[in-house]
Amino acid sequence: MIMIFGKPLLLLYGQLTLGLINGAFYALLSLGLAVIFGLLNIINFAHGALFMLGAYVAWALLEYLDIGYWPALVLAPLIVGVFGVVLEKTLIQRLYKLDHLYGLLLTFGCALIIEGLARNEFGSSGMPYAIPEALRGPLDLGFMMLPAYRAWVVVAAAGMCLLTWLVIEKTRLGSTLRAATENAKLVQAFGVNVPRLITLTYGAGAALAAFAGVLAAPIYSVNPGMGSNFIISVFAVVVIGGMGSILGSIITGFGLGILEGLTKVYYPEASATVIFVVMVIVLLARPAGLFGKA
Amino acid sequence: MPMSRRALLGTAAATALPILPARAQKPTLKIGVLTDLSGPYKDVAGPGAIESTRQAAEDSGLKAKGIEVEILGADHQNKADVGASVARQWFDRDGVDVILEGTNSGEALAVASVAREKNKVFLNSGAATSDLTGTQCNANTIHWVYDTYMLAHSTGGAMVKAGGDSWFFIVADYAFGHALERDTTEFVQQAGGKVLGAVRYPFPSTTDFSSFLLQAQSSGAKVLGLASTGTDGINLIKQAHEFGIPMRIAGLLVFLTDVHSIGLEVAQGLALTASYYWDLNPGTRRFADKFTKRQPGRRPTMVQAGVYSSGLHYLKVAAEMGVAQAKADGAATVARMKATPTDDDCFGRGSIRIDGRKLCPSYLFEVKKPSESRGPWDYYKLLATTPADQAFRPLAAGGCPLVKG
Structure with a gap:
């Protein structure tokens, strides 16, 4: 058996693959955060709660309306997106003129309220959500048996990341959005409804979080705390990638997932902290993040 | 027949009452259920533990003997300092005599030492640490359901x-x-x-x-x-x-x-x-059915059963030794609880060891x-x-x- 630093190579391949899968979640979540921060200048602490809501909506669709995984993958982000629009219209919109800190506090408060309500309504131990029938079998990769569902997660997350990046960087809508961030007044003078654009962007960010939530529902426990477990690491990913940098958050998300996977083999006790160690180093060397504009 | 003797005692208590001024309070035992009402153990204990305590108060039959049982609930938030300060407030200000539950090991050890300091009673069901009856045991604490x-x-x-x-x-x-x-x-x-x-x-x-x-x-x-x-x-x-x-x-x-x-x-x-599963025997099923009436759609966990069992044993012993004495001396109440065999629907017959370990x-x-x-x-x-x-x-x-x- 080929060994690398005392670990069998095959085991290492497996761990890299798993790291990639976790990276897919990091990328998808940090992407939504980066979009919201880049275009709205809001540090959206409610992102984890929206991720959790996505999973719960998928569960509720199945439980009460008998709507399965595939439709839920579209419906749950739509529903949570609408919820995001309402949140933006009624609360967040009032804070654009104030310091970042207010937006952070408000969204953090919203996250606590949403989680608390979910815990009150559905209990703390979570809900079962089965893996869809079509993706139950394992895939033989030669070096490991990978559950088909995990492979699907990577494909779906990477696809969604690519789509979002294309929309923002390569379409007319995306260029209007970017222009509105640079100079809202000027864009408004050209007849673009900037406030509506911003509202819809927040809704889209919320929908991205919910999409990740639906992807996560079959493999993690659908419980009220599932978002807050993720969100701190995801913020670190966004900071490392560069606040507001779309491409940065995608690449950093996948990269850190792999780094975390390797840590789990060599020194598991540190696997939760390795991301933050990287964050400290990056902040010292490049305060604007790896892909951020200083 | 035990029932008639109880009824007789009840009558005796009732005849004694009119001597007191009309608005005087009945003898009251106060139970505080310190549990996780908002965190990861909410389903394991939480509101279900408070309901189990209510069931214990009902099944104890103390009301018929003229003894009131008052039940308070609070969230320890899985933090040792929060648990300890609620315990202090309950013992000092609210006149609580006994604290039940305590799902979190760190919080349980903290509450146990407050109970000793104030000479009250702490009956733990939810914590796992075997230190509660080991190096950190004390004369005011009993550990009920399980340990590591x-x-x-x-x-x-x-x-x-x-x-x-x-x-x-x-x-x-x-x-x-x-x-x-x-x-x-x-x-x-x-x-x-x-x-x-x-x-x-x-x-x-x-x-x-x-x-x-x-x-x-x-x-x-x-x-x-x-x-x-x-x-x-x-x-x-x-x-x-x-x-x-x-x-x-x-x-x-x-x-x-x-x-x-x-x-x-x-x-x-x-x-x-x-140490408890609802479908083990007729007794466990009887308690489970009572529980389901209070918490529709749910069955009790072993922690919730432990809260019921420990609350029931406490009330039984406190009534036997006299409410005033039970309220005055927590250590004496616990000593008496250890000397009295336990018997309830959830755990059957059992006993409590000198180190505070309930055996089942x-x-x-x-x-x-x-x-x-x-x-x-x-x-x-x-x-x-x-x-x-x-x-x-x-x-x-x-x-x-x-x-x-």
């Missing part, structure tokens, strides 16, 4: 006998996980098994366990021991199923509500230990296949029973200062 030693002994010892002689552990990297790993390792080795390895994951910030599961699988061990609980345990079991890990899984602390949350399809075959049998269960289950909450089948006198750590081995005297 009992879980490790039952699951570790019995699994090896059933053929699971090589183990790998996935451990939550904090005191509770380490204690479970250490104790279980000892029993596995005593029974002739070996431990091939262990991996410790950061607690509580880990959600993906696939990496640790693959390491466990590549160790070649037959049994995967999960020294973790709550959401982590649920995630571990779900992901082990997803990856098709071909090992026997032993959950060292899994509650009924966890299995309910995972679903039988995924949880089937899991081995776990408990421990049961090794296996989670049923979906085809074996007759309906919701019909989840466990009994594999083995450890008798009460062997289930817990021997008295001499605990290091409890009360034992020497």
